[in-house]
Amino acid sequence: MKTLTRTRKIGGSLIVTIPRTIVEEEGLTENQAVKIDIQKIKKSGFGMFKGLGPLSKKDKFKGQLEE
Numbered sequence: 001m002k003t004l005t006r007t008r009k010i011g012g013s014l015i016v017t018i019p020r021t022i023v024e025e026e027g028l029t030e031n032q033a034v035k036i037d038i039q040k041i042k043k044s045g046f047g048m049f050k051g052l053g054p055l056s057k058k059d060k061f062k063g064q065l066e067e
Contacts, residue, residue, distance in 0.1 A: 001025060004041070 001022050007014040016036070018028065028034065 005016055
């Protein structure tokens, strides 16, 4: 079963919480060894610049020394 969860820092370690639904479905108990496959989730940049619109000649980049 797959799920998304966040890491939390406790002391010098990172902790991952297993949701209750997975614990019940898999029949997990305390101190039981489990295998975890870790993959980072890439953040999507979709919608980051919402409302920016296209650039025009008026918006042309000027160097730092120009006014």
